[in-house]
Amino acid sequence: MAEPLKIALAGLGTVGTGVVRLIETNAELIARRARRPIRITVVSARDRGKDRGVDLSGYAWDDDPAGMATRPDVDVVVELVGGSDGPALTLARNTIAAGKSFVTANKAMIAHHGLELAAAAEQAGVALKFEAAVAGGIPVIKGLSEGAAANEIERIYGILNGTCNYILSTMEDTGRDFADVLAEAQRLGYAEADPTFDVEGVDAAHKLSILAAIAFGGQLRFDAVETTGISRVLAADIAQARALGYVIRLIGMAEADFSQGTPRLFQRVRPHLVPFDHPLAHVDGATNAVVAEGNFMGRLLFQGAGAGDGPTASAVVADIIDIARGEKGVGFSMPAAELRAMEPATTGHRIGRAYIRFTVLDRPGVLAEITAAMRDAGVSIESLIQKGRDDEAGEVIVAMVTHEGPESAVSEAMRILEGADSLTAPPLAMQIIGQ
Template identity: 85%
Template sequence: MAEPLNIALAGLGTVGTGVVRLIETNAELIARRAGRPIRIVAVSARDRTKDRGVDLSGYDWEDDPDAMTLRDDVDVVVELVGGSDGPALTLVRGAIAHGKGLVTANKALIAHHGMELAASAEKAGVALKFEAAVAGGIPVIKGLSEGAAANAIDRVYGILNGTCNYILSTMEDTGADFGDVLADAQRLGYAEADPTFDIEGVDAAHKLSILAAIAFGARLRFDTVETMGISRVKAADIEQAHTLGYVIRLIGTAEIDRSEAAPRLFQRVRPHLVPFGHPLAHVDGPTNAVVAEGNFMGRLLFQGAGAGDGPTASAVVADIIDIARGEKGATFSMPAGELEPMEPAPTGHRLGRSYIRFTVPDRPGVLAEITAAMRDANVSIESLIQKGDPDDDGEVIIAMVTHEGPESAVSEAMRILEGSDSLAAQPLVMQIID
């Protein structure tokens, strides 16, 4: 058997310790599949004294993770530090500059610096792998870049954040409101102490921008992802959606807009109403699912655990095995210099149906003002529901579903109503997947 592939591991949190356990537990199987043993030679983390539940005594400890990039006995650096800048970025730049292969689970890092890192890795002739950065243990990056490589993919969409999916599906099952379920998710470890990146859609947007680059051969454009999270979704919205035959899910969607001379890139993360019969409606709990549509392969569905030590560590080690086999490949399925620069697609002309929720004072004339704004903006109302008695603040909820029409019309109706004393809160607009 060939010489071992030596790795250095920076970051010993949940995923990092999972990688150690997996390599130790399945060492013989991994060696057979990789064609050579994979050996951890050095590790690094902030607290050397912390009990992580794994024996690290057999590995060199580096207080400074950057020192691992200078070691002659290290072939691959595994970055599990996290964060889009700071120590993580310094480490990966150093690893590439010193000719080390790089494996990371850091979606923020790739979303913000992926173009630079891909170009540097290709110039240095080293591998840059990040399967674990998107959808945890689901091999969606490998599926798109290898299994679907012969297809022109026009659309990729799905549930990309397990925290949000847990919250929404639990609200659906229990009838509890957002704040209560978020607190429960934090207690169970599904949500961070500061859950902003998850619940406001930023984490899903990071992942979506990476998928779009791979699926469409487009330059990474995280800055153009239109993002809205789930923090404004109420139990009443879940209830109304169910009455109408839908569930609510945070959906990331990327597709190529060919309505103009040059193709443009549409990227959006926001809560949607998903019909009961759609595959994504049945994705519950902290699960991820990605749908890709290709011109010859049709529709593919990737579904599985989107986080956790086992699934994410599995994806990390799968990347290490690829490098052990000598498989480098282009970072985004084609060389970074060949990725097409695409301007963001306009959204106003997009056709669809919308769910709109209004919180209003319980007084005469309010509904007339809302429907007049819809009329003046040329929005056709398909159905309208007013929830029974006012709450303690004397407010009621009005929910409506529009007929299919351009998104710009709904935006115009919201502009007309802006600042009206008939609205007790900003309306919530969610698109409907049909």
């Protein structure tokens, strides 16, 4: 058998220790599939003395992760530190500059710097692998770049953040409000102490921008992802959606338009109403799911655990196995120089139905004010429900579903009502996803 592939591992958190356990537990199987042994030779983390539940005594320790790239006993560097810049980015640049392949689970770094790193890796003749950066253990990047390579992808969308999905599905099952379920998710370890990146949609936006680049052959445009999180979704919204035949899910969606001279890219993360009979409606808990629609393959659904030590470590080690086999590939399914520049697509022309919720004072004339704004903006109302709030005296929830129409009309109605005395909170609009 060939010489072992020697691995440096930076970061020994949940995923890092999962990688150690996986490589040790399945060493013989991995060696057969990789056609050579894979061995960790050196590790690095912030706290050398911390008990991580794995035996690290057989590995060298390096207090300087950035220096791991130039060690003679390292062939591949695995980065599990996190963060879009700082030590993770320095390690990535150093590794590639040293002519060594680089594996990461760091979606923020890839979303911000992936194009630069991919170009550098291609020039150096090394691999840049990041399967674990999107949807944990689901092989969606490999599925898009290899399995669906012959297809023109028309649309890609899905549930890309397990924390948000856990919160929304728990609200759905229990009838509790967002703040209460978030606190529970933090106690159980599903949500970070500072959950902003998750609940405000930033984490999902990082992942969506990566998937869009792979699916459409475009340059990364994380800065162009329109992002709205779930923090304003009420238990009343969940209940109304259920009554109408929907569940609420945070959906990342991307579409490309090549019909004009300059390719345009639509990217958005936002809570949506999903019909009961849609595959994404049945994705509960911390699960992730990605739907890709191609011109010949039709609809593909990738579903599985989107986080956790085992699934994410599995994706990391799968990338390492590819490198051991000599399968370097390119970062984004085609050479970085061939990725097309794509302008952000405007969303106002998009046609669809929407759910709109208003929290208003319970007084005469309020409903007439809302419906007048809808009329003046050209929004046609399909159904309307008014319901009092048990916890807020004098407040009423007014929820409506629109007929199909341009999103710009809904935005105009929101503009007309902006600052209205009768509204006690800004309205919330959620698109209704198609079948």
